[in-house]
Amino acid sequence: MRADALRGHLDSLVLAVVEHEPLHGYAIIEALQVRSGGELELPTGTVYPALRRLEAAGYLTSDWDEVGGRRRRTYALSRAGRKALAQHRAEWRTFSSVIGGVLGEA
Amino acid sequence: MRADALRGHLDSLVLAVVEHEPLHGYAIIEALQVRSGGELELPTGTVYPALRRLEAAGYLTSDWDEVGGRRRRTYALSRAGRKALAQHRAEWRTFSSVIGGVLGEA
DNA sequence: GCGCTATATGTTGCTTGTCTACATGTAGCC
DNA sequence: GGCTACATGTAGACAAGCAACATATAGCGC
Structure with missing residues (x-):
């Protein structure tokens, strides 16, 4: 898996x-x-x-x-x-369907 | 949708x-x-x-x-x-199932 | 005691991609 | 002349993930 694909999603995973x-x-x-x-x-x-960042943000x-x-x-x-985790999950659903949709499979 | 969530996925979308x-x-x-x-x-x-990058890489x-x-x-x-697009699609499927799996919904 | 591996935490500095803001120019409408 | 849509592009800021480095304990085999 490519490195920066993770970018912006790591926080969700940790939470x-x-x-x-x-x-x-x-x-x-x-x-x-x-x-x-x-x-x-x-x-x-x-x-x-990332852990320190999340703690600083008040999530951990x-x-x-x-x-x-x-x-x-x-x-x-x-x-x-x-609360942030719930938010991230919702955002992931959107993100995932947007990318999947544009990418198509056809 | 947060900005850097896109990071590493834009190329696939453009292709x-x-x-x-x-x-x-x-x-x-x-x-x-x-x-x-x-x-x-x-x-x-x-x-x-991104377009210039993809052209420089030989994909466009x-x-x-x-x-x-x-x-x-x-x-x-x-x-x-x-070829790269096919590869990106395969990587997306993996990525998406990994993140979705870890995130769970439970 | 010595070396090795697993456990455990952390920092420094590099890289790269996205974004904001700026810069330029044409076409068409009022 | 002014506005909007169309069209391309750059410079500089910012942030996150990574490789490499640094440190320290526990336990095992020899």
């Missing part, structure tokens, strides 16, 4: 993946990989800045905890994040 | 729109608007550079003609462009 359970960055990367059937292998240089909250001597920053979806 | 008939830039912008049900209102600063060929005293640069899909 979706922490929807039901808070996760730390590393686990988010793994979850995206699993959920995409191996298609998404996102580098840390992509994901970590984070807490430090320590598991087995390793520090983890666990991210959870905020109320605003939940 | 698709000139698939069956060569069009000039202005007409391409209008065609995209019509075909997207009004969702895509692309500024010239987006489309014209262009010819100047004059209609009613106005100069037009008409773009047509090259053989390589046709």
Whole structure:
């Protein structure tokens, strides 16, 4: 999958993946990989800045905890994040049908 | 629709729109608007550079003609462009199912 | 102890594509 | 002359994803 095709859609993916359970960055990367059937292998240089961005925007909250001597920053979806996710899903439906429509298959 | 969601997908759209008939830039912008049900209102600063990029990549060929005293640069899909379009369509199917899958609707 | 892998977080700087704003010119209408 | 539609294009700003780098712990095999 080409690199910048993802542009503008990563935020939605991250929000979706922490929807039901808070996760730390590393686990988010793994979850995206699993959920995409191996298609998404996102580098840390992509994901970590995105997490900070989403937290700054108020869509995620984070807490430090320590598991087995390793520090983890666990991210959870905020109320605003939940709202944003719903919005993103609606936008995705539009986007997807617009592109699909113009692209056609004929 | 957010701007950079389009990032990386515009090329596919442009190639698709000139698939069956060569069009000039202005007409391409209008065609995209019509075909997207009004969702895509692309500024010239987006489309014209994209056309030049696609021509430089060998996916489009262009010819100047004059209609009613106005100069037009008409773009047509090259053989390589046709191939690229097929490739883009396949990539879109993957992309779309990956994002849709991760996003879920549950 | 040493090297390796997996886990875990983060930054710097590059690149590239989209957009805003600007710039230019013709045709047709009032 | 002024307005709108048609038509092409450029310069510069901005943002996001990425590669590469930097750091540190845990656990395993030797």
